[in-house]
Amino acid sequence: MQPWSAPDVPALPVTAPEVALHDTATGGLVPVAPEGPARLYVCGITPYDATHMGHAATYVGFDLLNRAWRNAGHEVVYAQNVTDVDDPLLERATKVGIPWQEIAERETELFRQDMTALRVLPPAFYTGAVESIPLVIALIERLEAAGAAYEVEGDLYFSVTADPAFGEESHLSREEMLRIFPQRGGDPDRPGKKDPLDPILWLAERPGEPSWESPWGRGRPGWHIECAAIAMEHLGGSFDVQGGGSDLVFPHHEMCAGHAQVAVPGTPFAKVYAHAGMVAYDGEKMSKSKGNLVFVSSLRNSDIDPMAIRLTLLRHHYRSDWEWTNAELNESFNILDQWRKALALGAGAPTGLVVEDVLDVLAADLDSPAALEVIQDWVDATLGVDGLADASEATAAATISDLLDAALGLKL
């Protein structure tokens, strides 16, 4: 698939420190300083509805990682999938009477426009589930060869017990796994399964549903095998960071890792598993299934400045759970007005260590709220809010403007 177009990113005068990121598997802060290019996979959308603020927060969060790596001098190889065939999409298609392919294409295109407006750097590899079916089949064949796949009434399942490291990413108890699994697409109660937690690898053709040829008959891929196959294809073994929202920790990321680790024994799927917090609205996790949504595109259609949306997202640490409010968006308009006023002066308060400080806090687990505070202090000093506006640096605004753009993706 075509990714969206890349925004220009200004070069900064200093090199950022190496990035350290919170790893779900170990529970600690882990340096992610690859020798060669940094390799990142972030789980993409299921395109049956428009991009909401929860999606946007997750992609802007990982965009900070992409930028922090680049500012530290790394090349970044970024891959992302599009789950362009799956139950929710097929259900939506039936409900609205529009072909599933048409919905997927339309919503993926809208997502591209949203990401472009929010200045999110695009992945080098933007890959749909449908176009990856040959990769999925090849990976399932490896699992079969390893004795980790079995059939239940024509459907193919993965044996979680085949992965000695199963459970080491999420660290959930078996009880918790069993509770969450059915809420995220799993079918623990199906008779004939070896373990209730085994996930589907290949779903045999159902009447009225799309299907593709495979060695196991016509059918379609399971969800976890899709991301495992796409990530392994583009990024290889043991890539640097597997990312997504915290709703994907289990079963999705645990199962992706399981598939990869059984197919290539001794090679962890990813070095670090990083997860963004959940954005809520009206007191509940924003989700397409609940319908409590604020869409990026609806705000854009109301002529809301996308940089105000991005700023609102950046005001929350990527790992925190938080609630979207219109009041906060309104505050962001005021902040942007004030910052633009400061930048328009050209000369401003001495930038001193502003660039270094912003890059430092971003390198330490992408602390965007701390980065915004550093910028706010400079703005206050420039506008004389603290009575400090005596010393003036001719190129200050240009320096801060480049910093906002390169490190935070805010082009003011």
Ligand code: 5CA
């Ligand atoms: N296609 C799968 C991943 S392979 C999927 O989960 N798609 S999705 O459209 O439901 O979500 C896309 C991304 O947004 C995922 O990384 C998901 O974890 C994240 N996400 C979904 N809802 C929220 C939310 N309320 N807050 C933050 N992130 C969210």
Ligand code: ZN
């Ligand atoms: Zn995924």
